[in-house]
Amino acid sequence: MKLRTGVLFLFIGSFALLAQDATELPSAPSASQQQTQTQKAATPPVQPSVTPTQQPPAASSEADAAQASNDAGQNQPAQTGKTSPPASSQSDDDSLTTIRHTVNEVNVVFTVTDKHGHYVKDLKRDNFKVVDDKKPPAEIRSFRAEANLPLEVGLLVDASNSVRDRFKFEQQAAVEFLNQTIRPKYDQAFVVGFDVTPEVTQDFTDNTELLSIGVRSLRPGGGTAMYDALYFACRDKLMKAQHNGPVRRAIILLTDGEDNQSHVTREEAIEMAQRADVIVYTISTNLSGAGHHGDKVLERIADATGGRAYVPFQITEVANAFAAIQEELRSQYAIAYKPADFVFDGRYRSVEIVALQKGLRVRSRHGYYAPSP
Numbered sequence: 001m002k003l004r005t006g007v008l009f010l011f012i013g014s015f016a017l018l019a020q021d022a023t024e025l026p027s028a029p030s031a032s033q034q035q036t037q038t039q040k041a042a043t044p045p046v047q048p049s050v051t052p053t054q055q056p057p058a059a060s061s062e063a064d065a066a067q068a069s070n071d072a073g074q075n076q077p078a079q080t081g082k083t084s085p086p087a088s089s090q091s092d093d094d095s096l097t098t099i100r101h102t103v104n105e106v107n108v109v110f111t112v113t114d115k116h117g118h119y120v121k122d123l124k125r126d127n128f129k130v131v132d133d134k135k136p137p138a139e140i141r142s143f144r145a146e147a148n149l150p151l152e153v154g155l156l157v158d159a160s161n162s163v164r165d166r167f168k169f170e171q172q173a174a175v176e177f178l179n180q181t182i183r184p185k186y187d188q189a190f191v192v193g194f195d196v197t198p199e200v201t202q203d204f205t206d207n208t209e210l211l212s213i214g215v216r217s218l219r220p221g222g223g224t225a226m227y228d229a230l231y232f233a234c235r236d237k238l239m240k241a242q243h244n245g246p247v248r249r250a251i252i253l254l255t256d257g258e259d260n261q262s263h264v265t266r267e268e269a270i271e272m273a274q275r276a277d278v279i280v281y282t283i284s285t286n287l288s289g290a291g292h293h294g295d296k297v298l299e300r301i302a303d304a305t306g307g308r309a310y311v312p313f314q315i316t317e318v319a320n321a322f323a324a325i326q327e328e329l330r331s332q333y334a335i336a337y338k339p340a341d342f343v344f345d346g347r348y349r350s351v352e353i354v355a356l357q358k359g360l361r362v363r364s365r366h367g368y369y370a371p372s373p
Helices: 028-038 063-072 089-092 161-181 208-216 228-239 264-274 293-305 313-328
Strands: 014-017 106-113 128-132 139-145 153-160 188-194 198-205 248-256 280-283 333-338 348-355 359-365 368-369
Touching: 014 368, 028 089, 089 139, 106 368, 128 333, 128 359, 153 208, 153 228, 161 248, 161 313, 188 208, 188 228, 188 264, 198 208, 228 248, 228 280, 248 313, 264 280, 264 293, 264 313, 264 368, 280 293, 280 313
Parallel strands: 153 188, 153 248, 248 280
Antiparallel strands: 014 106, 106 333, 106 359, 128 348, 139 333, 188 198, 348 368
16 A cells, blocks of 8 residues: 555554574675675775674684573574575675574564554553464464664665755755654664665664764665665664664665565565564655655565555655654554464464454554574
């Protein structure tokens, strides 16, 4: 369903399966090419150094290594065996031992609105029922409002030639969004610009000034590998981020929806977002009118990941879309449960959260992947 700014909306949340360490999943080919080229280059791309709190040092003992892998695995979706084209960087990890940790618990983040599209934020666990793979769960383990849960946000900005004429305005709207959304010492964000390859212009940080520099350093040019950029941001950034507690992961994808250079497909990029427990919000920069092919692509990505697709009427309304996303990220619930008859088979399982009170609408992702055996 395509949505336009200026109207009251129904908002979407998401869910996550806590599963095994996902470091075995392949990188997007274009992302791997970029990393390989970066290693060979005399001067690295523009990317400020990361503080120890953002990228902790390697474990100094087997016990530390096991604990680090266990912590990461509890928040990582599982591998189902699907592979993308080979990545040159994979051979570097062949000698590493992978320690897996699987948990048969599902976390669903969702948003509730009334018939007027207003958020409803004071509901309790008994106001909902959960249906997992067409069955009620074996146990509800937790339920809470998540207005203040820390955020991990990836801002993906199309820097291809197709958006050159409106690029400066989009940059300014993105900077304003980051300044208003990211809270120092609490939230984290990173910036990726993409044309034929994704480029991290600012790694994870809570410093909005550095994030603004990362956005403003982007320069348009080249083709468009949107699917590769989304795959890379989910797999190589959000999926591997380390944290001490629950977080909400989201990607803001600012693009016209056209892709002509990616190595992975749209559905492969969507699946990676689902495995990484990432909600994708898309903002179309296409101004040619309704029915544009790129807008339909963005709608598919947002709907499949539990996000929303915004199609502004004009470029000045891009800022309104960013503001709506910010509001949604602060108006969500989270429920954790143990599925009934759960099998570690790598299969996609459907999820539905239903509000028992008449007139309320729940928006969440449609399902998740079970861990592989």
